[in-house]
Amino acid sequence: MDVSFTEEQEMLRASARDFLEKECTEDIIAEVETSRLGYSPDLWKKITGLGWLGLVFPEQYGGSEMSLVDLAVLYEEFGRAAFASPYTSTIILGGLTILEAGSDSQKSDILPKLIEGEMIIAAVLGASDPGLEGTELNPEDITISSTVDGEDYLLNGVKLFVHNAGIADYFLVPARKQSGNKSEDGITLFFVDANTPGLKTTQLTTIAGDNQCEVILSNVKVGPDNIIGKTDTGWAPLTHSLRIAEVMMASQMLGGGERLYNDSEEDFMTRLESGIPDDVKQHNEEYLANLKQDIDACRQITYQAANKLSEGESFDFDGSITGNWRKLTHQNA
Incomplete structure (x- = not known):
């Protein structure tokens, strides 16, 4: 492409x-x-x-x-x-x-x-937030439980490392009817007000210093109007959004990687003017050339995936490549 x-x-x-x-x-x-x-x-x-x-x-x-x-x-x-x-x-x-x-x-x-x-919305996905952390969410990762309570539902469970939970007005909570069910079936999406009784967030201290929280749901009562879509059908729309998030994170890492590349190239040219040994010069030139190739390949794969998603096409294979490329390229830069 x-x-x-x-x-x-x-x-x-x-x-x-x-x-x-x-x-x-x-x-x-x-x-x-x-x-x-x-x-x-x-x-x-x-x-x-x-x-x-x-x-x-x-x-x-x-x-x-x-x-x-x-x-x-x-x-x-x-x-x-x-x-x-x-x-x-x-x-x-x-x-x-x-x-x-x-x-x-x-x-x-x-x-x-x-x-x-x-x-502001926080998605209660947990430590393996796809797109955000470069990992893949599996149905068994949905561990928040939902039980019927008359016409309402009770949500229970704990998730760590939930992004933006401390500033969220609402939470998108994927939950399943029975704990331990590893099927894609039985997953429902709930839209929960941050002020709902039983919902608690605690800011976590992370190495990156980013905004992640522990989210505890203890008998959080929500009504049927809080369900996004239909009951037991939440897995498909959730994973579709996660695929989009993965590609956007790849694009974000691409931008950061190219910025680092440009800064590195500028630094190299500055030091070149002051005089550096020929062997160091050659090594740096080769490294920058290889890095530029990686960035160009990352751009092609990332936008190919974005284009496929825009056209409603499948991109599972390309998406996994995108994740690997963007991490490798950004780390090299």
Whole structure:
């Protein structure tokens, strides 16, 4: 696949890069790294005003109805700028899952709030958040249980390392009827208000210093209106959103890797002017050339996967390659 972009995509890239270079400064990044929020509310408000939160949602909900390739372009700029935000958990894992599986009333009620930046969602997936950590979620990882309580449901369970749980207004909770059932069947998606009795979040201290929490659900009572889609059918829409998240994380890592490559090349040229031994020069030139090849290959695979998803095609094989490439390339850079 030849990686080429439309005029509109190049305009999106240019405007996003210009905005993030001006607004997502080193000082802001440092503030976010030390903040328990894990993002800048002021920057979140600004990108809301730019329409970025509604990029891929239909116009009827206030979105721009653009493609997943367009979103990948934006995510690449997120990575280049080291822009941290709850975009993935809120817009992709939350919003796109609701767009696919939610009822008309749920979509009409929730999606405009997401697009206007009025709601943050955390997906209660746990330590193996796919896309976020580069691993794959399996049906047996869904360990939150749901039991019928009259017309309502009781949710019980514990999940560690849930991203953005400490700042979430709502939680997307995949739960199953019986604990220990490893089938894809029996998984239901619940949309739970963060203030619901029995739901508790505790900030965790992580090596990366990012915003992850322990989430405890103890007899959390929710009604049938809190179910996204139909009971026992939550696995398919959830995994579809996770595949999208994986590709967007690949694009984000691509942007970060290319930024590191450019900085390394600039540093090398600076030292070259001051004089370095020929053998060191040759080694560095070869390393940078190989790294550039890795980045170009990562870009091709990432956008191929994004294009397949946009066209509704399967990309499982490409997705696994994307995950491996983006981790390897970013680490090398």
